Amino acid sequence: MVTLKHLAEQLNVSVSTVSKALHDSEEISPDTIERVKALAKFLNYKPNRLAVSLKNSKTNTIGVIIPNILNHFFAKALFAIEKEATSQGYQIITCVSNELQSKENDSLQLLSNGSVDGFIMSIAEETQLANKVDHINLILRQDIPVVLFDRVSNDIDCGKVIIDDFGAAYEATKHLLSEGRKNIILLTNIDELSVGKLRANGYFKAIEQDKNYNKKPNVIAINRGDSIEERIEAMFKADNNIDGIISIDNTSGVIALQKALKHNINVPKDLSIIGFSDENVLQFTDPKLSTVSQHTLDIGKASVEMLINKLQNKTTANTTQTIKTNLILRGTTK
């Protein structure tokens, strides 16, 4: 590896002269600057990032901890985070918590030793269920900024990027009601997560407000480990008057659609379905699923911007940014 010292020796100048020259310091003669740069280029000199970071006490690196990279929402968020971070001159170190609090804590510990300047993360399911967030607050207390996205906690005082989960589900339900649907099911496999609860509340509120709707809210919560397909099959068998489904996670909607078609239910004539965004599965269905679009790319981008602002002391307050969603009506709604 080529170092400043190498360059200095070759050119018979001091290390500091070389360093200054490469930074276009006023102190150095144009002539020297040119010679230094020429040799640096020739030898493909690249400043050692570790040394620079150690010296400056900043790494230009962001630690990203996501619960599950095989979930398309998080993959997409990671994609956006990587893109925005790179464009702002930051690297990212990625860790996957696998929904486990222990792994989440390990990653936090592992990286909070000078490896990263701050964290962007979405809380593991286990952490959220137990609402044990001390490990994250510990990081904050070490003055390492954290930005939470999607899955957040009220017990953590930090920057947050979320969507209006309540409002999005409320609007989606209202749409189904406006179609005149009389038997609307809410389908969820994220019942215990903060976002799941908020979305369910949006559904409850919309139902409750509608004087003409006679049925009680009806939630089908699918637990981890349960077969989504079987639950949905059973649902259709148990009640053949379902005329509206709102799925608040990113898979059960597609599966419901597929099962409905298999049962020869006419979608959207006799049954409307609205899912929460996962655009990548849309190409696999016909008709195409109507969804609440989460603008995942915006969420990732906003998270990076918020963290970098913190890192560069442009912001000091902890704000919560709400990314707006929109209902995209495709083939599974009237």
Next chain:
Amino acid sequence: MVTLKHLAEQLNVSVSTVSKALHDSEEISPDTIERVKALAKFLNYKPNRLAVSLKNSKTNTIGVIIPNILNHFFAKALFAIEKEATSQGYQIITCVSNELQSKENDSLQLLSNGSVDGFIMSIAEETQLANKVDHINLILRQDIPVVLFDRVSNDIDCGKVIIDDFGAAYEATKHLLSEGRKNIILLTNIDELSVGKLRANGYFKAIEQDKNYNKKPNVIAINRGDSIEERIEAMFKADNNIDGIISIDNTSGVIALQKALKHNINVPKDLSIIGFSDENVLQFTDPKLSTVSQHTLDIGKASVEMLINKLQNKTTANTTQTIKTNLILRGTTK
């Protein structure tokens, strides 16, 4: 941040004593070791990774460059890489090339400055099309080990982890032939990639060897930007005697199945379909797609193992490891 110096001052010993104590050096008295460790634990001391890396000239970090994180194959590979690396005490820094040679090169340059000990990567489409791999060879020449997985190049002399693409497609095609299929189409949207070519060759070979098969091989290559759905619709319209489809990428098979069902073709009675693995879409189809399973997790794991062996000088030769695939017959084959 707590440093060795802090501990040393608190305990009235020297920095080197503290360092040695924390490493259980024989030179230090058990008593001192205990005191040092107790304080370190109390203050939650964590060695600064940058300093350690700088000192030791190794980072215990692997640079991972993948073409597209929204492709489920790569997301899964990344998942496996992260998992195995973590379990072996390595961190990963993730970069996404977005199939662009320029971004691939940027990442390589960015990280080859002491940030990582080695790379695991799959070549960007652009790089593979042009077969311009100098930027990768440049890294190798700097003695930074590289392991390539899935998309490789003969012009790069390094460790490689691949599947037997030729053999997998050959076997899959043979299976369709053994069912007595007489009009088998090969569907691909990765026509230009090395793996795509190899798989197509497997198909050609199987067809060629079968004396009873009268038709010529028939490849439908879908280009980037083309609508997969439209191409497949057109395919079914143009020829209503298709009785076998082998899809060698991880999406066109599912789409073909969906379109076939829409055209009321009886799968698998009148049409068999075999895809290349993308287990995550399986839950969305009925019948379930028969696939060549790529064992993506094994690919990721093997890549990490190969790289770490290189890093730890356990291996010196550049080997190519072939992960075996297997044909999983589900609902879309007889």
Next chain:
DNA sequence: CTGAAAGCGCTAACAT
């Protein structure tokens, strides 16, 4: 058993 000192590669205040 413990400590001093050098050095990893870099930056920056402080000479000259």
Next chain:
DNA sequence: ATGTTAGCGCTTTCAG
């Protein structure tokens, strides 16, 4: 305009 020096946090040789 250029050089000297100190120091970021750590490890390790060598001296005591």
